[in-house]
Amino acid sequence: MTADGAGAAGAGGLGARYPRNEDARLLTGQALFLDDLALPGMLHAALLRSPHAHARIRSVDASRARALAGVVAVVTAEDLGAYWRPGPLLVPPPPVAGALFHERTQVPLAKGKVRHVGEPIALVVASSRYLAEDALAEIEVEFEVLDAAVDLEGALAAGAPLVHDDLDSNLAAHVVQARGDWAVARAAAHRVIARRLHYDRGTAAALENRGVAAEWDARAGRLTVWDTTQAPIPIRNGLAAMLGLSEHQVRVAAPFIGGGFGPKIMMFYPEEVLIPWAARALGRPVKWTSDRAEDFVSTTQERGQIHDAELAVDREGRILGLADRFLHDTGAYDPYGLTIPLNSQANALGLYRVPAYRSEFRAVFTNKPIVTPYRGAGRQHGTFVIERLLDLAARELGLDPVEIRRRNLLAPEDFPVRQGIVYQDFTELTYDSGDYAPLVERACELIGYQRFLAEEQPRRRAAGRASGIGLVTYVEGTGIGPFEGARVQVQTSGKVTVATGVGTQGQGHFTAFAQVAASALGVSPRDVDVVTGDTDQFHWGSGTFASRGAVVAGNAVHAAACAVAEKALALAASALGVAAAEVELAAGTARVRAEPARAIALGELARRANPLRGAVVPGTEPGLEATRYFGPERGATAAGVHALILDVDLESCAVTIERLVVVHDCGRVINPTLVEGQIHGGVAQGIGNAFYEQLVFDDAGQLLNGSFMDFLLPTALDVPRMEVDHRETPSPLNPLGTKGAGEAGAIPVGALFAQALENALARPGLEIRDIPLSPSRLWELLRADAGAT
Amino acid sequence: MKLAGEHRFAVARERLWAALVDPSLLARVLPGIESLEPTGESSWRAAMTFQVGPVQGRFQGALELSDLVPPESYHLKLDGSGPAGFVRGAGSLRLAEAGAGTMLAYALDAQVGGKLASVGQRLVESSARALVRQGLEGLERELAARAPAALVPGAPELPSAAPPSTTAFAARFARGLWRELPASWRWGALGLAAAALAALALALRGC
Numbered sequence: 001m002t003a004d005g006a007g008a009a010g011a012g013g014l015g016a017r018y019p020r021n022e023d024a025r026l027l028t029g030q031a032l033f034l035d036d037l038a039l040p041g042m043l044h045a046a047l048l049r050s051p052h053a054h055a056r057i058r059s060v061d062a063s064r065a066r067a068l069a070g071v072v073a074v075v076t077a078e079d080l081g082a083y084w085r086p087g088p089l090l091v092p093p094p095p096v097a098g099a100l101f102h103e104r105t106q107v108p109l110a111k112g113k114v115r116h117v118g119e120p121i122a123l124v125v126a127s128s129r130y131l132a133e134d135a136l137a138e139i140e141v142e143f144e145v146l147d148a149a150v151d152l153e154g155a156l157a158a159g160a161p162l163v164h165d166d167l168d169s170n171l172a173a174h175v176v177q178a179r180g181d182w183a184v185a186r187a188a189a190h191r192v193i194a195r196r197l198h199y200d201r202g203t204a205a206a207l208e209n210r211g212v213a214a215e216w217d218a219r220a221g222r223l224t225v226w227d228t229t230q231a232p233i234p235i236r237n238g239l240a241a242m243l244g245l246s247e248h249q250v251r252v253a254a255p256f257i258g259g260g261f262g263p264k265i266m267m268f269y270p271e272e273v274l275i276p277w278a279a280r281a282l283g284r285p286v287k288w289t290s291d292r293a294e295d296f297v298s299t300t301q302e303r304g305q306i307h308d309a310e311l312a313v314d315r316e317g318r319i320l321g322l323a324d325r326f327l328h329d330t331g332a333y334d335p336y337g338l339t340i341p342l343n344s345q346a347n348a349l350g351l352y353r354v355p356a357y358r359s360e361f362r363a364v365f366t367n368k369p370i371v372t373p374y375r376g377a378g379r380q381h382g383t384f385v386i387e388r389l390l391d392l393a394a395r396e397l398g399l400d401p402v403e404i405r406r407r408n409l410l411a412p413e414d415f416p417v418r419q420g421i422v423y424q425d426f427t428e429l430t431y432d433s434g435d436y437a438p439l440v441e442r443a444c445e446l447i448g449y450q451r452f453l454a455e456e457q458p459r460r461r462a463a464g465r466a467s468g469i470g471l472v473t474y475v476e477g478t479g480i481g482p483f484e485g486a487r488v489q490v491q492t493s494g495k496v497t498v499a500t501g502v503g504t505q506g507q508g509h510f511t512a513f514a515q516v517a518a519s520a521l522g523v524s525p526r527d528v529d530v531v532t533g534d535t536d537q538f539h540w541g542s543g544t545f546a547s548r549g550a551v552v553a554g555n556a557v558h559a560a561a562c563a564v565a566e567k568a569l570a571l572a573a574s575a576l577g578v579a580a581a582e583v584e585l586a587a588g589t590a591r592v593r594a595e596p597a598r599a600i601a602l603g604e605l606a607r608r609a610n611p612l613r614g615a616v617v618p619g620t621e622p623g624l625e626a627t628r629y630f631g632p633e634r635g636a637t638a639a640g641v642h643a644l645i646l647d648v649d650l651e652s653c654a655v656t657i658e659r660l661v662v663v664h665d666c667g668r669v670i671n672p673t674l675v676e677g678q679i680h681g682g683v684a685q686g687i688g689n690a691f692y693e694q695l696v697f698d699d700a701g702q703l704l705n706g707s708f709m710d711f712l713l714p715t716a717l718d719v720p721r722m723e724v725d726h727r728e729t730p731s732p733l734n735p736l737g738t739k740g741a742g743e744a745g746a747i748p749v750g751a752l753f754a755q756a757l758e759n760a761l762a763r764p765g766l767e768i769r770d771i772p773l774s775p776s777r778l779w780e781l782l783r784a785d786a787g788a789t
Numbered sequence: 790m791k792l793a794g795e796h797r798f799a800v801a802r803e804r805l806w807a808a809l810v811d812p813s814l815l816a817r818v819l820p821g822i823e824s825l826e827p828t829g830e831s832s833w834r835a836a837m838t839f840q841v842g843p844v845q846g847r848f849q850g851a852l853e854l855s856d857l858v859p860p861e862s863y864h865l866k867l868d869g870s871g872p873a874g875f876v877r878g879a880g881s882l883r884l885a886e887a888g889a890g891t892m893l894a895y896a897l898d899a900q901v902g903g904k905l906a907s908v909g910q911r912l913v914e915s916s917a918r919a920l921v922r923q924g925l926e927g928l929e930r931e932l933a934a935r936a937p938a939a940l941v942p943g944a945p946e947l948p949s950a951a952p953p954s955t956t957a958f959a960a961r962f963a964r965g966l967w968r969e970l971p972a973s974w975r976w977g978a979l980g981l982a983a984a985a986l987a988a989l990a991l992a993l994r995g996c
Contacts, residue, residue, distance in 0.1 A: 051874050051903030117902070137847070137872040145877075293908060700900055706907025 053701020118297025208258025468760025682745020874903025
């Protein structure tokens with residue numbers, strides 16, 4: 001076994017379909033989720049949330065609530081005193097010339113004004129959640145209701161109600177990025193396809209709602225916080241600073257989490273700021289968990305954008321340039337900076353050669369819940385723009401949609417592709433590696449593209465069925481910095497422990513990282529114990545987001561494991577009396593390659609490396625342990641192609657997906673089963689986003705479908721079995737060659753549905769420009785088209 | 790949410806007007822009203838419970854009448870809120886003579902918010918209509934019950950709502966059962982009943 005991590009895939013090393021380490025615990029109810037916590041003397045919290053989208057708070061009278069039996073405390077903004085302050089800005093504005101950005105972050109409890117339905121006004125702590133909610137009913141708040149700024153264009157119009165009174169409009173940010181000369185491209189074009197495209201809001205709707213629990217041990221001077229967060233380390237650092245504690249006095253642990261998807265990396269939710277404070281102030285543990293109705297208005301959401309885009313093409317359908325002007329809905333506050341619209345700007349370039357590009361966006365404050373990244377984080381929108389415009393260009397030029405894509409794909413010799421605009425990690429957007437034409441061909445092959453168009457579809461049409469096919473591509477910038485770290489240690493028992501700072505919400509880190517470490521150390525992944533998301537175990541890093549866990553933390557684990565392997569080899573070599581190059585790690589031992597019988601168990605080596613007495617060579621580190629960090633110079637570019645065959649029932653406008661093919665490239669794959677899991681989940685969320693999930697707000701900013709009765713999620717009947725194929729173009733940016741895969745499945749599905757539906761309905765005047773669709777929306781489009789002809 | 794409609798009352802316009810500017814009568818007929826106290830000449834404070842599908846709760850509210858043109862019309866404003874959300878609205882009532890009775894026309898524009906909107910959305914309008922209908926029909930019954938002489942002749946007699954006593958019920962049940970049984974079964978059924986009673990008496994004596 002060499003130290004670069006190359007190991008036999010069959011033994012559970014890199015590339016093996018290893019069954020997950022964590023499943024036994026999860027399936028037998030042995031995993032700790034936040035609501036399982038039951039601490040002695042624990043109190044329960046509930047929050048009074050604003051029923052109005054925009055209102056001034058004239059008075060808050062909590063006297064009757066405080067008098068209720070079982071109520072320990074009722075806290076308003078005034079009661080927080082100096083602790084009350086707006087949250088930190090998580091992502092500063094990008095270094096783009098002329099960028100305008102107004103920082104307005106959320107507050108722990110509303111003071112003076114509420115800016116969205118669901119914004120917390122008061123915290124109640126009581127002996128049970130039931131009593132706490134009864135107390136909520138006794139708090140009297142006098143509101144002066146104001147008009148709400150709800151739709152994007154209306155919010156920017158003159159005279160619109162101001163979400164933030166100290167600004168003179170609801171403009172939160174304005175950024176223009178350009179390269180090449182769009183005006184020249186437009187003038188030289190054979191055709192310019194100009195369209196307005198809409199994308200609307202949805203919520204991640206993770207299976208587990210958010211929760212926070214905290215306990216202050218006054219004698220030990222330690223605060224322990226359990227939080228369903230994707231970023232325990234920044235939470236710890238922030239809380240320590242806010243509460244005036246040293247970082248080592250605070251432990252933040254993320255237990256098993258039932259789905260993150262992005263909204264759980266938002267920091268600092270009001271509850272994350274309030275519950276630890278309350279635990280400290282009251283000297284008793286406090287727990288808060290959200291219920292689903294609360295989740296709909298308190299957890300961050302995403303996706304509202306309006307694009308006015310133009311694509312300039314030549315006679316052959318080759319792209320001369322792309323221009324995009326869009327509005328981005330950031331909600332009532334903008335703590336997450338401009339990550340989402342920057343991703344939209346990046347993804348509009350797709351897998352194609354785009355000689356001239358101009359992209360301009362305005363982020364708009366509205367009286368709706370805050371917008372922060374949700375699986376895809378703005379990439380959907382960019383992909384929707386380019387894929388839709390290519391489809392419509394193909395229609396105008398009489399080209400097949402796949403053919404027009406072929407003519408524009410980047411070629412292997414173009415890499416690395418420097419795109420000339422700033423990306424969400426503030427470096428220049430660069431595609432590090434990729435080979436896109438084979439992805440398209442493989443997807444065509446798997447779905448039988450030509451055969452369907454030539455034989456299947458005509459046959460079905462003759463039988464009266466509206467059946468269509470679609471194929472779209474997407475790009476995904478993954479694995480961005482800044483960095484992650486890992487500590488790997490061989491125990492005297494021979495088992496290996498790995499600790500890293502990222503949290504886990506179901507991705508399979510307990511298995512993926514185990515495989516990485518196991519392949520470097522010659523042990524079985526079953527013998528590797530992984531700890532994630534506990535600041536007591538590892539306290540440097542930023543968190544699980546942007547499809548970077550496997551890349552950044554995975555490579556840190558790899559580096560640490562390799563360092564431990566070197567130590568083990570050196571120690572074994574001196575113990576066995578041979579040169580280190582003659583020793584290999586395999587089967588949990590260090591053995592002489594030529595004489596495998598001469599071996600020492602890893603556990604024994606670990607024991608010898610930690611003597612209680614005697615002398616060591618100066619400069620030696622004890623044990624078989626190493627801590628290493630990995631910070632890539634930029635993100636690694638993953639890519640893929642989705643293809644779909646669907647059927648539309650022309651009377652009910654219900655859509656049935658017959659086949660769905662995903663061909664994707666996420667670089668070197670650690671565990672194909674885990675990657676497929678990510679893709680399945682991503683596509684399911686993509687299907688939801690494309691055809692079912694839409695948050696509907698009325699003119700007063702009221703959420704009209706705040707429950708699963710009215711907010712539709714795709715069920716097992718709506719998500720098909722997918723055929724997934726992997727290609728690997730290893731990334732040159734990290735030793736393992738991996739790229740991220742977390743968000744891939746969700747990104748192109750909106751565009752995919754649109755293309756396949758247009759193909760199925762085959763009406764020249766019918767264009768799909770809005771997401772999400774739904775049976776009623778389709779019906780409206782069909783009717784409008786019938787009326788127009 | 791817009792609610793509008795008409796309802797025909799079989800009472801004279803003046804009497805209906807008097808009932809409509811005094812909501813204490815309405816408070817008696819609407820389900821869920823817990824308290825109603827005047828806060829001014831034409832304004833009241835009320836507490837009521839209200840249910841819309843899975844959402845239910847107590848609401849505290851204020852009702853204000855304005856622009857009174859007796860006995861023709863007035864405007865009204867209502868503002869109610871509670872843990873389940875809020876309802877705010879404004880509207881008008883118009884009374885027109887219709888023969889010996891009165892045609893009442895109402896129009897109300899209301900905003901609903903909070904949980905009522907996000908969870909109860911699909912049912913809010915139908916629940917509100919049901920509430921209005923219950924109120925108007927209840928008002929009609931109350932007015933008829935109070936002064937039957939003022940009723941238009943020929944109006945249908947309303948059934949009494951008092952429940953029957955236990956013996957009266959048993960008697961009516963037995964009579965009904967007797968009527969239902971075919972003739973050949975009747976004596977057999979009587980015999981069976983007698984035998985059952987005898988067996989019961991023996992058993993009771995035995996213990």
